[in-house]
Amino acid sequence: xxxxxxxxxxxxxxxxxxxxxxxxxxxxxxxxxxxxxxxxxxxxxxxxxxxxxxxxxxxxxxxxxxxxxxxxxxxxxxxxxxxxxxxxxxxxxxxxxxxxxxxxxxxxxxxxxxxxxxxxxxxxxxxxxxxxxxxxxxxxxxxxxxxxxxxxxxxxxxxxxxxxxxxxxxxxxxxxxxxxxxxxxxxxxxxxxxxxxxxxxxxxxxxxxxxxxxxxxxxxxxxxxxxxxxxxxxxxxxxxxxxxxxxxxxxxxxxxxxxxxxxxxxxxxxxxxxxxxxxxx
Amino acid sequence: xxxxxxxxxxxxxxxxxxxxxxxxxxxxxxxxxxxxxxxxxxxxxxxxxxxxxxxxxxxxxxxxxxxxxxxxxxxxxxxxxxxxxxxxxxxxxxxxxxxxxxxxxxxxxxxxxxxxxxxxxxxxxxxxxxxxxxxxxxxxxxxxxxxxxxxxxxxxxxxxxxxxxxxxxxxxxxxxxxxxxxxxxxxxxxxxxxxxxxxxxxxxxxxxxxxxxxxxxxxxxxxxxxxxxxxxxxxxxxxxxxxxxxxxxxxxxxxxxxxxxxxxxxxxxxxxxxxxxxxxx
DNA sequence: TTGTTCTATTTATCATGATAAATAGGTTGG
DNA sequence: CCAACCTATTTATCATGATAAATAGAACAA
Numbered sequence: 175x176x177x178x179x180x181x182x183x184x185x186x187x188x189x190x191x192x193x194x195x196x197x198x199x200x201x202x203x204x205x206x207x208x209x210x211x212x213x214x215x216x217x218x219x220x221x222x223x224x225x226x227x228x229x230x231x232x233x234x235x236x237x238x239x240x241x242x243x244x245x246x247x248x249x250x251x252x253x254x255x256x257x258x259x260x261x262x263x264x265x266x267x268x269x270x271x272x273x274x275x276x277x278x279x280x281x282x283x284x285x286x287x288x289x290x291x292x293x294x295x296x297x298x299x300x301x302x303x304x305x306x307x308x309x310x311x312x313x314x315x316x317x318x319x320x321x322x323x324x325x326x327x328x329x330x331x332x333x334x335x336x337x338x339x340x341x342x343x344x345x346x347x348x349x350x351x352x353x354x355x356x357x358x359x360x361x362x363x364x365x366x367x368x369x370x371x372x373x374x375x376x377x378x379x380x381x382x383x384x385x386x387x388x389x390x391x392x393x394x395x396x397x398x399x400x401x402x403x404x405x406x407x408x409x410x411x412x413x414x415x416x417x418x419x420x421x422x423x424x425x426x427x428x429x430x431x432x433x434x435x436x437x438x439x440x441x442x443x444x445x446x447x448x449x450x451x452x453x454x455x
Numbered sequence: 456x457x458x459x460x461x462x463x464x465x466x467x468x469x470x471x472x473x474x475x476x477x478x479x480x481x482x483x484x485x486x487x488x489x490x491x492x493x494x495x496x497x498x499x500x501x502x503x504x505x506x507x508x509x510x511x512x513x514x515x516x517x518x519x520x521x522x523x524x525x526x527x528x529x530x531x532x533x534x535x536x537x538x539x540x541x542x543x544x545x546x547x548x549x550x551x552x553x554x555x556x557x558x559x560x561x562x563x564x565x566x567x568x569x570x571x572x573x574x575x576x577x578x579x580x581x582x583x584x585x586x587x588x589x590x591x592x593x594x595x596x597x598x599x600x601x602x603x604x605x606x607x608x609x610x611x612x613x614x615x616x617x618x619x620x621x622x623x624x625x626x627x628x629x630x631x632x633x634x635x636x637x638x639x640x641x642x643x644x645x646x647x648x649x650x651x652x653x654x655x656x657x658x659x660x661x662x663x664x665x666x667x668x669x670x671x672x673x674x675x676x677x678x679x680x681x682x683x684x685x686x687x688x689x690x691x692x693x694x695x696x697x698x699x700x701x702x703x704x705x706x707x708x709x710x711x712x713x714x715x716x717x718x719x720x721x722x723x724x725x726x727x728x729x730x731x732x733x734x735x736x
Numbered sequence: 737t738t739g740t741t742c743t744a745t746t747t748a749t750c751a752t753g754a755t756a757a758a759t760a761g762g763t764t765g766g
Numbered sequence: 767c768c769a770a771c772c773t774a775t776t777t778a779t780c781a782t783g784a785t786a787a788a789t790a791g792a793a794c795a796a
Contacts, residue, residue, distance in 0.1 A: 191715070191716070192748070192749090193748075193749070194519070194748085194749085195715060198715075199714050199715050199716060202712045202714055203712075203714065205712065206712050212557070218775095218776070218777090219776080219777070220776095228749080228750085229749060229750045229751065229752095230750085230751080230752090231512060231515070231748090231749065231750075231751090232748085232749060232750080234512070234516065234777095234778090235515065235516065235519050235748095235749095238475070238516050238519050238520060238523075239519060239523045242519075242520045242523040242524060243523060243550060243553055244550075244553065244554070245553060245712075248777070248778095249758080249759080249776085249777075250757065250758045250759065250775085250776055250777040250778070251757090251758050251759030251760060251774095251775065251776055251777075252759065252760045252761075252774070252775045252776065253759090253760065253761095253775085253776085254758080254759075254760090254775075254776045254777060255776070255777075260557040261553050261554040261556070261557060263554070265554075266550065266551060266553075266554040269524060269525075269547065269550045269551075270547060270550075270551065272524055272525065272526055272542050272547075273525070273542040273544070273546075273547040273636070274632070274633070274636070275542070276493070276541040276542060277632040277633075277636070278632060279632050279633045282631075283631045283632060283633040283634065284633055286575065286579075286631055286633075286634055287572065287631075287633055287634050287637055290571045290572055290575055291568065291571055291572075294567065294571055298567075350563075350564045350567055350568075351555070351558040351559060351560050351564060352555070352558075352560045352564040352565055352567075352568055353564065353567055353568050355554070355555070355558070356568055356637065431483045431484075431486065431487050431526075433480050433483055433484065434472070434476060434479075434480050435472070435480060473778070473779090474778075474779070475778085475779085499745095499746070499747090500746080500747070501746095509779080509780085510779060510780045510781065510782095511780085511781085511782090512778090512779065512780075512781090513778085513779060513780080515747095515748090516778095516779095529747070529748095530746085530747075530788080530789080531745085531746055531747040531748070531787065531788040531789065532744095532745065532746055532747075532787090532788050532789030532790060533744070533745045533746065533789065533790045533791070534745085534746085534789090534790065534791095535745075535746045535747060535788080535789075535790090536746070536747075
């Protein structure tokens with residue numbers, strides 16, 4: 175009877191999956207079982223066809239599926255084919271925004287969460303900030319600490335984006351990957367917000383920019399002194415003040431699909447493993 | 456020179472996109488521009504082929520891409536083809552876990568965030584809880600408020616899962632979609648945790664279960680009294696105590712890809728629009 | 737009315753093969 | 767040693783067509 179119950183439960187809503195999806199799943203299982211790491215290669219298309227006894231089109235759809243999920247990257251040429259990759263943050267954020275596209279997320283909604291997370295994020299980052307990080311933080315501040323009007327309207331938007339970078343640098347230094355991710359998601363959403371709602375009077379922007387520079391400076395100073403609690407406090411203040419400015423630059427997180435082409439590969443402030451040689455291949 | 460800089464910046468790492476990806480993007484643009492809502496249908500495959508002047512295989516890959524992203528559902532038959540759907544939460548969570556698969560998220564990492572969000576979530580939910588919600592909360596508690604040992608080991612795991620449901624019910628009642636999503640993500644991660652690390656002695660489980668029942672009862676009571684601050688306080692306590700138990704049930708969030716077949720369509724505690732008839736097809 | 741059967745539509749998968757494009761690695765010329 | 771070129775490999779896309787499976791809606795029967 176335990177079995178019956180289990181069977182009944184399992185029977186609910188078992189939609190016949192498409193073969194391509196099953197193959198994609200098999201490949202995932204293959205990745206897990208063979209413990210394939212980023213950089214490892216999948217068998218060639220032809221071999222996969224034989225392995226799963228499916229036709230070319232099916233295996234291609236399966237690979238496409240994995241590619242869209244960001245799990246593999248497919249290349250042409252010798253030793254080409256599917257290669258396991260670490261799912262890129264940008265891809266993940268994009269998929270997430272597809273979801274949020276259908277929700278109705280307001281600026282307040284985002285800031286409610288940000289206010290809760292960001293102080294803890296900053297506090298946790300403080301002990302791990304390197305000299306390099308401080309320089310990056312200061313560079314970010316410097317970028318915003320000068321009149322932007324001379325360069326034209328576009329520059330203002332860039333300064334606001336740079337404000338967000340400040341927080342990304344802090345995020346990168348926090349050892350908690352989940353907290354880090356959560357804040358990076360928020361930062362990305364705010365970026366989108368800036369990008370598509372820049373119909374704000376320049377005066378507003380400037381006032382906001384000045385306030386940001388001031389508090390960012392204070393935060394950096396406290397961080398240099400490794401004063402965790404001070405940083406936390408300042409960030410609370412920052413997160414309380416910021417939404418007031420942003421709200422005046424009103425608007426909802428635009429219900430809008432983020433196109434692949436719009437994902438700028440931002441320069442990550444900090445790699446996962448800081449090595450001497452920047453290994454980019 | 457501004458132009459030069461911009462061009463240089465844009466030139467960095469512009470990878471030639473595959474045609475299929477471009478088509479997928481075009482369809483996304485089509486969805487945005489035509490303001491297609493969930494339920495609306497895309498043109499048929501053949502028409503899309505003509506529309507973008509690509510072959511069958513290319514259009515299929517594009518549709519596959521959108522399907523994997525959860526943006527469309529493709530069906531056979533008359534008036535079949537691609538239909539825009541609201542990206543399912545489960546799909547989103549799965550894609551997210553692909554990302555986290557490569558990170559090394561510990562229980563502490565999750566609880567650090569949970570501790571920050573859950574009290575606010577609960578507090579925000581209180582004014583919106585309906586009688587139906589209270590009943591669901593109490594049912595959830597009742598489910599855990601009896602010895603599980605009689606039914607065998609599997610039942611214990613189910614009770615822990617039910618504990619998480621309690622929080623899902625609260626989440627569903629919070630009007631902030633972003634906060635809601637964040638907590639639902641956490642809940643799902645905890646579920647995964649329970650599912651794959653249930654090598655914990657039964658005594659531990661029971662002790663944890665009892666503690667949960669107690670505090671869940673208190674929270675429900677305070678919520679019934681619409682005492683927002685009390686709820687928040689209690690949840691802080693709950694979030695502080697819980698990780699102690701869970702940590703003893705040690706383990707990392709298993710680095711493990713979640714297979715499509717493992718996505719149980721959980722019964723959502725509350726639909727977006729609560730109807731009289733439970734529409735299950 | 738109600739439930740069943742039929743049918744036309746549309747995707748799913750298979751099969752096969754051809755040309756184009758990307759690329760790793762070897763070869764050649766300086 | 768370095769740069770430019772060549773080549774074999776492998777995916778990307780196109781083309782075409784056939785069979786299978788799912789399904790909405792019409793036709794039909796009780």
